[in-house]
Amino acid sequence: MVHSININGTTHRVDVDDDTPLLWVLRDNIGLTGTKFGCGVAQCGACTVYMDGQPLRSCSMPVSAIGEAKITTIEALAGKEAQAVQAAWVKHDVPQCGYCQSGQVMSAIALLTEIRKPTDRDIDLAMNGNLCRCATYVRIRAAIHDAARTLEG
Amino acid sequence: MTAHDISLSRRNLLKGTGALVIGLSLPQSGRAQSGAAQAFRPGGAATFAPNAFVRIAADDTVTVLVKHIEFGQGPFTGLATLVAEELDADWGQMRAEHAPADVKLYANLAFGVQGTGGSTAIANSFEQMRKAGATARAMLVQAAAEAWKVPAGEITVEKGVLKHASGKQGRFGEFAEAASKLQAPAEVKLKDPAQFKLIGKEGAVNRLDSPGKSTGKTQFTIDIRTPEMLTVVVARPPRFGGKVASFDATEAKKIKGVVDVQQIGSGVAVYGTGMWPALKGREALKVTWDESGAEKRGSRELIAEYRALARTPGTVAGKHGDAEAVLGKADKVIEAEYVFPYLAHAPMEPLDGYLEWNAQGALARFGSQFQTTEHQTIATILELPPEKVQLETMLAGGSFGRRAQVSQHLAAELAMVGKAIGPNRPVKLVWTREDDLAGGYYRPLFVHRMRGAVKDGKITAWTNSIVGQSFFLGTPFEAMTVKNGIDATMVEGANELPYEVADFRCEVHATKVGVPTLWWRSVGHTHTGYAVECFIDQLLQEAGQDPVAGRLALMGKHPRLVGVLKAVADMAKWNGPGPVDGRARGVAVVESFNSYVAQIAEVSLGAGGEPKVHKVWCAVDCGIAVNPDIIRAQMEGGIGFGLGHILYGELTLDQGRPVQANFDSYRSLRIHEMPEVEVRILPSTEKPSGVGEPGVPPIGPAVANALARLGRGRPLSLPMVGGTV
Numbered sequence: 001m002v003h004s005i006n007i008n009g010t011t012h013r014v015d016v017d018d019d020t021p022l023l024w025v026l027r028d029n030i031g032l033t034g035t036k037f038g039c040g041v042a043q044c045g046a047c048t049v050y051m052d053g054q055p056l057r058s059c060s061m062p063v064s065a066i067g068e069a070k071i072t073t074i075e076a077l078a079g080k081e082a083q084a085v086q087a088a089w090v091k092h093d094v095p096q097c098g099y100c101q102s103g104q105v106m107s108a109i110a111l112l113t114e115i116r117k118p119t120d121r122d123i124d125l126a127m128n129g130n131l132c133r134c135a136t137y138v139r140i141r142a143a144i145h146d147a148a149r150t151l152e153g
Numbered sequence: 154m155t156a157h158d159i160s161l162s163r164r165n166l167l168k169g170t171g172a173l174v175i176g177l178s179l180p181q182s183g184r185a186q187s188g189a190a191q192a193f194r195p196g197g198a199a200t201f202a203p204n205a206f207v208r209i210a211a212d213d214t215v216t217v218l219v220k221h222i223e224f225g226q227g228p229f230t231g232l233a234t235l236v237a238e239e240l241d242a243d244w245g246q247m248r249a250e251h252a253p254a255d256v257k258l259y260a261n262l263a264f265g266v267q268g269t270g271g272s273t274a275i276a277n278s279f280e281q282m283r284k285a286g287a288t289a290r291a292m293l294v295q296a297a298a299e300a301w302k303v304p305a306g307e308i309t310v311e312k313g314v315l316k317h318a319s320g321k322q323g324r325f326g327e328f329a330e331a332a333s334k335l336q337a338p339a340e341v342k343l344k345d346p347a348q349f350k351l352i353g354k355e356g357a358v359n360r361l362d363s364p365g366k367s368t369g370k371t372q373f374t375i376d377i378r379t380p381e382m383l384t385v386v387v388a389r390p391p392r393f394g395g396k397v398a399s400f401d402a403t404e405a406k407k408i409k410g411v412v413d414v415q416q417i418g419s420g421v422a423v424y425g426t427g428m429w430p431a432l433k434g435r436e437a438l439k440v441t442w443d444e445s446g447a448e449k450r451g452s453r454e455l456i457a458e459y460r461a462l463a464r465t466p467g468t469v470a471g472k473h474g475d476a477e478a479v480l481g482k483a484d485k486v487i488e489a490e491y492v493f494p495y496l497a498h499a500p501m502e503p504l505d506g507y508l509e510w511n512a513q514g515a516l517a518r519f520g521s522q523f524q525t526t527e528h529q530t531i532a533t534i535l536e537l538p539p540e541k542v543q544l545e546t547m548l549a550g551g552s553f554g555r556r557a558q559v560s561q562h563l564a565a566e567l568a569m570v571g572k573a574i575g576p577n578r579p580v581k582l583v584w585t586r587e588d589d590l591a592g593g594y595y596r597p598l599f600v601h602r603m604r605g606a607v608k609d610g611k612i613t614a615w616t617n618s619i620v621g622q623s624f625f626l627g628t629p630f631e632a633m634t635v636k637n638g639i640d641a642t643m644v645e646g647a648n649e650l651p652y653e654v655a656d657f658r659c660e661v662h663a664t665k666v667g668v669p670t671l672w673w674r675s676v677g678h679t680h681t682g683y684a685v686e687c688f689i690d691q692l693l694q695e696a697g698q699d700p701v702a703g704r705l706a707l708m709g710k711h712p713r714l715v716g717v718l719k720a721v722a723d724m725a726k727w728n729g730p731g732p733v734d735g736r737a738r739g740v741a742v743v744e745s746f747n748s749y750v751a752q753i754a755e756v757s758l759g760a761g762g763e764p765k766v767h768k769v770w771c772a773v774d775c776g777i778a779v780n781p782d783i784i785r786a787q788m789e790g791g792i793g794f795g796l797g798h799i800l801y802g803e804l805t806l807d808q809g810r811p812v813q814a815n816f817d818s819y820r821s822l823r824i825h826e827m828p829e830v831e832v833r834i835l836p837s838t839e840k841p842s843g844v845g846e847p848g849v850p851p852i853g854p855a856v857a858n859a860l861a862r863l864g865r866g867r868p869l870s871l872p873m874v875g876g877t878v
């Protein structure tokens with residue numbers, strides 16, 4: 001059936017089965033491919049988007065359950081937290097293969113939006129749903145601390 | 154064979170592969186591939202193409218065509234650094250993209266065919282890419298000299314600017330057109346390393362691929378979308394060696410968005426308008442499998458068989474003296490038997506590929522790691538002449554060995570999927586994580602049975618019986634890769650020790666199992682490094698020696714190993730293994746792919762008795778360090794990748810069926826399990842050697858050797874947390 005969903009501030013009408021995960025609607029129907037597929041079962045975090053500002057594993061959210069919620073993907077990131085995180089990611093050369101990094105960046109921005117100066121434990125808790133098979137974790141941690149310093153001004 | 158030969162083994166194997174492929178494919182196809190390259194227009198709108206690798210455009214950008222696939226290990230940045238150094242370019246003007254498939258222009262000089270592996274990207278490109286940069290520089294200088302009417306020798310180049318003492322100056326883009334009309338010089342002089350401004354300089358370059366990968370803009374194969382494209386998933390047999398007996402697609406075809414269902418060589422392909430319809434269609438498909446020829450043994454049965462085999466005489470892979478005689482007379486024989494499970498590579502982007510074709514030609518786009526053979530495979534299956542098939546290498550979300558396939562199975566499946574639905578219907582083949590983990594091509598299961606003796610504080614004898622599968626035996630490459638019945642990748646690192654032991658013997662048994670296996674980041678060293686470095690530590694402990702001093706005393710003939718071991722001891726302020734305050738330290742040192750890596754791990758027992766690794770010190774000698782920060786990243790990543798697998802990684806077979814389906818059961822290292830890592834790169838004037846793999850082997854034994862000092866013993870079977878055995 002046809003579903004009306006708000007993605008990055010625009011209402012999209014998509015004609016897909018009710019059980020279609022948001023991830024595939026974004027990637028296949030709307031063409032927003034910055035959000036990645038890594039597992040499909042909410043284990044890796046590659047598909048992280050925001051639903052009303054909160055991180056969400058889009059692979060495990062059926063399109064029919066979104067309702068009026070506002071979805072934000074990596075393509076529409078804006079604001080100082082996003083800038084600080086992405087600049088720190090580049091400065092520290094965090095990515096290796098890069099495939100997990102959309103999800104990492106989304107989770108990191110959500111963390112810094114909520115906790116201005118995260119401790120290592122805060123980072124562990126906020127980021128441990130995001131797998132990186134290249135194990136770029138040392139740099140992810142360093143970049144988050146660095147972005148926090150930037151935001152402090 | 155010398156230790157040096159062994160460390161080159163993977164490269165030699167691949168070289169063999171190349172020679173065979175070229176032999177089979179006739180020279181004609183080499184020419185044919187050049188045709189594909191011409192159609193491809195690499196480098197976009199560049200006006201100056203001094204050679205196959207460098208493109209300079211009027212807008213001043215310098216694009217390096219990189220013959221190696223970038224999947225995180227850094228060749229885009231590394232090869233661009235080599236060009237930029239000799240070109241005296243500004244780093245800000247450098248770009249990189251994949252070179253097309255063309256064996257004549259872009260062969261890996263270590264293999265003879267175009268391909269990436271064995272941590273060879275920098276090593277085989279070091280001179281080639283510098284020459285490419287120096288040639289371009291000479292031609293730009295010549296063009297400027299003619300325009301300014303001054304001798305070329307009076308022109309200097311710095312950060313992308315050509316200058317003359319008269320005050321004249323200009324950028325590369327201004328001379329690109331004129332330079333393109335000049336003859337390339339036959340000889341160019343390369344810089345003396347003392348003049349390097351980028352190579353080996355901390356902070357001189359940033360990764361070229363970081364911005365795209367930090368903003369979600371980077372395009373991977375899975376992101377390809379073209380009009381009319383179908384997404385394809387394949388139902389494959391649940392056991393290795395199974396075949397389709399029959400299938401019923403009635404229900405599958407009722408799913409909205411399912412366009413077609415076709416049987417192909419590897420299973421049954423479901424074509425959908427998107428991933429979800431394809432997946433639902435596959436779910437609704439009814440397939441009856443013929444498992445008469447399938448492998449039905451499970452991991453437990455295989456381990457029991459391997460253990461029994463390890464007690465029988467094998468093929469001798471290395472020996473000196475008479476170790477059995479010494480062990481026979483010893484007061485005490487020290488034994489250890491290590492079991493290594495099957496492991497999946499599980500690159501973050503699962504296997505995938507895109508193909509469009511018709512009678513006029515084909516375009517395949519995917520993370521091709523062996524371009525030459527994959528190009529040929531696709532052309533053969535589509536029954537098209539190779540010059541009509543283009544292969545575009547895409548950035549790939551990791552590999553760890555998985556995309557380098559001896560069998561070419563992914564390229565073949567992609568071509569079959571495209572062929573089955575017919576021409577003019579673009580397809581994107583996608584494997585799910587479940588497909589990936591159940592899909593085979595694992596690091597083989599291995600058993601090492603070690604026996605040794607110690608007398609008067611000295612190690613007097615060492616034997617090692619190795620049992621496992623070879624991924625070369627039984628393939629068309631067997632004759633070229635297996636010498637005297639021994640597949641070198643099974644024994645590398647174990648059939649010659651860096652330690653002086655008077656009486657030594659290493660034997661190997663290659664088993665026949667119907668499970669497809671493959672190299673996995675650092676190949677044989679994934680298990681030999683663990684077996685050798687745990688056992689030496691155990692024998693030294695028995696002999697009452699310090700793990701560092703004891704090793705140093707025995708490795709006099711290996712100065713570069715000595716160098717990294719001394720360096721890592723210095724970094725960690727080594728003062729014995731401990732434990733101190735519940736934390737113990739373990740050390741390991743392994744040479745692989747001509748690079749030398751020593752690591753010390755500081756470990757405690759955490760919640761539930763699980764090992765908790767707090768910190769790892771790592772010293773690496775990889776010859777001239779081209780990009781120090783990428784080397785550091787590869788050590789960090791190699792440590793994390795290795796650690797995740799020795800702690801948690803296991804692909805178990807139950808009656809031939811893979812048990813772990815997704816990341817919920819194939820446990821992977823997470824951020825809170827990652828130790829702090831400190832890396833020191835040893836200064837060197839030796840040729841650059843690999844860094845993608847050598848960071849992996851030492852971490853497992855370093856952790857095990859620390860656990861031995863925490864009263865846990867060195868784990869005899871991996872993974873350390875919750876394994877089958």
Ligand code: FES
Pocket residue numbers: 036037038039040041042043044045046047048057058059060
């Ligand atoms: S793809 Fe959604 S968590 Fe892995």
Ligand code: FES
Pocket residue numbers: 095096097098099100101131132133134135136225501550551
């Ligand atoms: S950068 Fe490769 S998986 Fe994270």
